[in-house]
Amino acid sequence: MATRTAARTRAAPRRDAAAAAARPADAPPSAALSRAQLLELYYWMRLTRTLEERLVALYRQTKVVGGLFRSLGQEADAVGSCFALERRDVMSPLIRNLGAMLVKGATPVEVLKQYMAKADSPTRGRELNIHFGDVGDPATTRGFVGQISPLGDMVPVMAGVTLSFKLRGEDRVGLVYVGDGATSTGAFHEGINFAAVQGCPLVVVVENNGYAYSTPTSKQTRAERFVDKAAGYGAPGERADGNDVLAVYDVTKRAVDRARAGGGVTLVELVTYRRKGHAEHDNQSYVPAGEIERWAAENDPIDRYAARLTGEFGFAQDELDATDARVRDEVDAATDVAEASPFPEPLDCLTGVYADPASAQPLWFREGILNAVERNERAEGWGTYRASEVTRTEAKIAGGND
Amino acid sequence: MSAVATEITYLEAIRQALFEEMARDANVFCLGEDIGAYGGAFKVTDGLLARFGESRVIDTPISETGIVGAAAGAAHMGMRPVVEMQFIDFIANAYDILTNYVATARYRAFLPCPMVVRGPSGGYVRGGPFHSQNPEAGFVHTPGLKVVYPATAEDAKGLMKAAIRDDDCVLFFEHKYLYRRVKAVMPEGDHVVPIGKARVAREGTDLSIVTYAATVWKALDAAEQLAREDGLSVEVLDLRTLAPLDDAAIEATVKKTNRVLVVHEDTRTGGLAGEITARISETCFEWLDAPVLRVTAHDVPLPYAPALEDFVLPQTADLVRAARRLAAY
Numbered sequence: 001m002a003t004r005t006a007a008r009t010r011a012a013p014r015r016d017a018a019a020a021a022a023r024p025a026d027a028p029p030s031a032a033l034s035r036a037q038l039l040e041l042y043y044w045m046r047l048t049r050t051l052e053e054r055l056v057a058l059y060r061q062t063k064v065v066g067g068l069f070r071s072l073g074q075e076a077d078a079v080g081s082c083f084a085l086e087r088r089d090v091m092s093p094l095i096r097n098l099g100a101m102l103v104k105g106a107t108p109v110e111v112l113k114q115y116m117a118k119a120d121s122p123t124r125g126r127e128l129n130i131h132f133g134d135v136g137d138p139a140t141t142r143g144f145v146g147q148i149s150p151l152g153d154m155v156p157v158m159a160g161v162t163l164s165f166k167l168r169g170e171d172r173v174g175l176v177y178v179g180d181g182a183t184s185t186g187a188f189h190e191g192i193n194f195a196a197v198q199g200c201p202l203v204v205v206v207e208n209n210g211y212a213y214s215t216p217t218s219k220q221t222r223a224e225r226f227v228d229k230a231a232g233y234g235a236p237g238e239r240a241d242g243n244d245v246l247a248v249y250d251v252t253k254r255a256v257d258r259a260r261a262g263g264g265v266t267l268v269e270l271v272t273y274r275r276k277g278h279a280e281h282d283n284q285s286y287v288p289a290g291e292i293e294r295w296a297a298e299n300d301p302i303d304r305y306a307a308r309l310t311g312e313f314g315f316a317q318d319e320l321d322a323t324d325a326r327v328r329d330e331v332d333a334a335t336d337v338a339e340a341s342p343f344p345e346p347l348d349c350l351t352g353v354y355a356d357p358a359s360a361q362p363l364w365f366r367e368g369i370l371n372a373v374e375r376n377e378r379a380e381g382w383g384t385y386r387a388s389e390v391t392r393t394e395a396k397i398a399g400g401n402d
Numbered sequence: 403m404s405a406v407a408t409e410i411t412y413l414e415a416i417r418q419a420l421f422e423e424m425a426r427d428a429n430v431f432c433l434g435e436d437i438g439a440y441g442g443a444f445k446v447t448d449g450l451l452a453r454f455g456e457s458r459v460i461d462t463p464i465s466e467t468g469i470v471g472a473a474a475g476a477a478h479m480g481m482r483p484v485v486e487m488q489f490i491d492f493i494a495n496a497y498d499i500l501t502n503y504v505a506t507a508r509y510r511a512f513l514p515c516p517m518v519v520r521g522p523s524g525g526y527v528r529g530g531p532f533h534s535q536n537p538e539a540g541f542v543h544t545p546g547l548k549v550v551y552p553a554t555a556e557d558a559k560g561l562m563k564a565a566i567r568d569d570d571c572v573l574f575f576e577h578k579y580l581y582r583r584v585k586a587v588m589p590e591g592d593h594v595v596p597i598g599k600a601r602v603a604r605e606g607t608d609l610s611i612v613t614y615a616a617t618v619w620k621a622l623d624a625a626e627q628l629a630r631e632d633g634l635s636v637e638v639l640d641l642r643t644l645a646p647l648d649d650a651a652i653e654a655t656v657k658k659t660n661r662v663l664v665v666h667e668d669t670r671t672g673g674l675a676g677e678i679t680a681r682i683s684e685t686c687f688e689w690l691d692a693p694v695l696r697v698t699a700h701d702v703p704l705p706y707a708p709a710l711e712d713f714v715l716p717q718t719a720d721l722v723r724a725a726r727r728l729a730a731y
Contacts, residue, residue: 090479126510133511135478145478146511150502156471157503163472164479167431167457187499190468197463353509353545355569357646360545 029084029253030246038313041083041245043323045075045302048099050327051108054335055115059280063339065117066128071096073243073275074209076301078177079103080248081205081270084256085175088138090161092145092154093130094177094207096274101130105142108331112338125344135161138172151182155191155204162200162259173259175203175252180220181212183229192265196233201259203252204267207242209274214286230267242272243301246308273299410588413581415555416446416520418588419562420484424454427482430566433460433469434486443488444522444581466495470519474504474571477517482566487521490575491535504571505546518565520574523551524616524667525699525715527579530706536615536668541573542645542677548597549645551575553618555586557642560595568597577616584619598643600651606637609661609728612652612678614641617665617716624721634729644674649681656682660691661728667715670698692731697724 023031033041052070059068071078078099082091085104093100098111106122113121115129122132123146131146145161147154158176165172182188183206195202206226210217223229230237236258238251248270255266273295277284284292309315350359410418424430431454432447438461441448451459462469466487473483487493493500500519507513525534541547548570552558558576565572603618604625611621618640625636639655641648656662662682664675675696682694700714 123510123512131510133478133513135513136480145475145513148503148506148510150498153467153471153499153503156465156468156499157475157478159468160472160475160477160483161479162475164476164481167476167481187467187471190463190465191471193463194465194468194472198460352512354548355508355514 028246028250029257030249033246033249035313035315037083038309039315039319039323041079041249042302042305042309042320043327044079044083044099044103045245045305046324046327047102047108047330048075048079049302050324050331051102051111051334052098054331055112056280058112058116058335064115066115068115068280069095069129069278070276070280071098073295073300074207074272075099076245076305077205077207077242077248077270077272080245081175081177081252081268083249084252085143085173087143088171089173089175089256090135090143090145090158091174092147092158092161092176094147094179094182095129096179096207096209097177098130100177101144104144105134106130106132106144108334109337112334113341116338116341117343118338118341119344119348120341124348126349147177150185150187152178152185152187152191154178155182155188156194157191158202159191159195159198159200162195162202163198166198166200171260173201173203173256175205175256177205177207179212180206180208180210180217180226181215183226184220192233192235192267196235196265199262199264201262202265203255203259204265205252206267206269207272208269209242209272211274211278211287213278214282216286225269227267227269233265233267235265235267236263237267237269239269239271242270243299243304245301245305272301407587409585410555411582412552412555412558412576412584413444413446415559415586415588416562416576417448419559419566420447420450421453422592423484423563423566424450424458427566429480430482430484431458431460431476432484432486433462433473435462435464435469435488437461437486442486444578446520446522446576447486466492467499470496470499470504473517473519474499474507474515477515477571478507478513482516482518484518484520484566487519489529489533490521490523490537491532493519493521493537493573497540500541500547500571500573501544505544507546508570509546514569515571516569518562518568518572518574520562520565520576522578522581523575524577524579525704525711526616526667528706528708528711529578529704531703534704534711536575536666538573538575538644539668539673542647542674546571547645548572548643549575550597550643551577551615552642553577553580553584553603553615553640555584556589556593557595557601557640559588560593561597561642563592563594564597567594572597575615579616580619595642598646598648600648601640601642602637602651602655603640604636604638606635607659608635609663609725610637610639610655610659611663611665611721611725612639612641612655613665614644615667617667617721620716620718620721621665623718624725627718627722628725628729632726632729634725636725647678647681649685652678652682653686656686657689660689661731662690662694663697663721663724663728664694665697665716665721667699669701670696671701673698692728695724695728697721 078097082100082103133146162174227237227239240251437447628634679694
């Protein structure tokens with residue numbers, strides 16, 4: 001698969017010998033990126049945008065089951081920051097970090113299936129958008145923990161993930177994304193404070209995109225800069241232009257390197273802008289006239305980076321165009337696969353609440369499961385029922401929930 | 403063979419379970435407020451720091467959300483954290499992350515949370531409003547969490563060991579009234595009591611008292627008094643685990659005695675007794691000779707003064723009164 005090709009490129013970075021030799025000692029981390037890696041950053045941002053544009057089309061066709069949350073204009077902050085991680089590291093994204101998920105190994109087809117609530121989506125139709133995880137053995141998992149909607153809660157969870165790295169002496173780092181709104185929660189404070197006290201190898205990325213749903217940052221906090229909050233935790237802080245993918249990479253890479261070297265928590269503030277509403281249904285009536293247009297015209301992260309690639313880095317426009325074409329092909333192929341996938345069977349929803357018992361007790365009045373229940377229910381009470389068994393025998397429940 | 407088998411307290415039984423499980427499995431570690439050098443507010447973790455060191459006995463900031471969240475994150479990565487809530491009342495601070503995150507992680511995202519959240523709960527100790535609550539009902543109501551609440555020292559140890567080994571999040575309520583009041587000789591060897599199984603604490607044929615935690619002992623006292631003064635044979639069912647409920651054991655005692663009194667220390671409205679009563683009426687209606695009765699705390703925050711606390715919480719006399727009414731129905 002093409003996305004894997006790109007990921008392999010990053011796993012075995014090749015520095016351009018001449019460029020490396022010419023690099024001064026205090027050069028930013030991005031100066032060490034190879035030409036392949038520079039193009040790869042472009043690829044991930046373009047993939048994020050194209051995939052979201054496809055999701056918009058599917059949303060309008062009512063094939064996306066729930067809401068749709070865009071990261072338009074924020075592709076650089078998600079991609080550049082996650083690019084600073086190694087495969088063995090663990091990351092927890094926010095709703096607008098589709099780009100980070102892709103960099104960390106989530107595939108377009110997984111994302112499309114999630115949004116379309118398909119049976120073979122990463123969460124088998126139980127969760128939406130990028131709320132899914134893949135952690136465990138670093139050799140076989142990609143290292144992301146799906147976010148949840150109560151904001152700030154993932155900061156203490158990632159404090160615990162990174163605490164486990166520290167306790168086991170593992171050479172791994174964690175990165176958690178929060179928005180400007182989430183910094184107002186108690187969970188954010190408790191998590192970063194705990195991680196800082198314990199010296200956990202954690203990078204906390206605050207994406208300051210101007211709005212939390214409809215609430216502007218000025219109504220979220222009196223602080224001018226989120227990076228200043230770092231001092232309150234005794235942690236270093238760094239701030240960067242979130243629409244400059246290399247600047248994002250640089251600050252995050254320094255924070256990741258510091259964490260890996262035993263330097264504990266760093267708070268990174270990335271200043272960006274949310275060009276779409278909280279979700280696709282949000283008409284953004286609260287945004288001052290002209291603000292969105294100004295950011296789109298003057299500060300689009302992909303346009304900015306493309307200009308640098310063809311300018312200071314000497315890429316040919318053809319190379320970028322070829323990347324765009326490859327991305328379109330990949331998204332087309334993923335869409336075909338996702339659309340062809342089936343929806344989940346209702347009975348499957350009973351399994352997996354616990355490791356043991358393996359399924360929840362079915363309610364007797366649900367049409368289609370009565371016979372199965374009669375056979376099993378009273379034998380040993382809670383948990384004797386196995387949904388998979390019933391799926392095979394009684395199988396097809398006609399109408400779902402009613 | 404050991405010399406004389408000695409009785410240990412409910413509290414010491416929990417402490418033993420923590421020691422044994424930490425020694426058995428390097429992935430088990432404890433975290434909470436003042437659990438290290440101080441040994442915990444009630445001394446449940448006393449000696450753990452000296453034995454296992456700072457990396458496995460972690461004194462935390464005052465931050466229940468942070469502690470539970472960190473436990474969940476570590477559990478995702480294969481650790482088995484045991485969180486102490488200094489008083490279980492403070493679990494309310496972690497309600498969001500427990501119900502929204504921990505309880506749903508496996509179901510939503512296939513992220514296991516093998517962790518224990520334990521702490522002293524319950525009244526009868528003049529602790530006042532913030533140190534006497536029984537918040538189990540809200541968690542029993544949340545799919546994805548298991549809830550355990552032992553009444554005896556043997557169960558306190560055996561269920562704690564089972565909770566630590568369980569692959570899901572177990573909320574382990576310890577009754578602080580029982581901490582130093584009940585004792586037992588521990589069974590030999592690796593004593594593990596399975597989660598989800600109730601225990602008949604006293605056999606009987608005339609009526610059943612279904613209960614858990616400290617009120618098990620009130621029920622046993624009431625049964626004794628009813629046998630002596632009324633010639634009634636009262637069965638006492640100690641639930642031990644509240645989620646999952648042992649429906650089979652509840653059904654069995656109902657079918658045996660046909661009259662049921664459900665007793666708990668928690669307040670009445672929305673309490674677990676309502677759920678148990680409803681289950682009995684759905685599955686055992688034709689076996690009942692009387693309406694299911696409840697004895698619970700009054701629907702008020704728990705007051706401090708002895709006369710007030712005694713009035714609010716279920717007492718043996720309340721159980722006797724209710725049982726007599728049930729028997730006469």
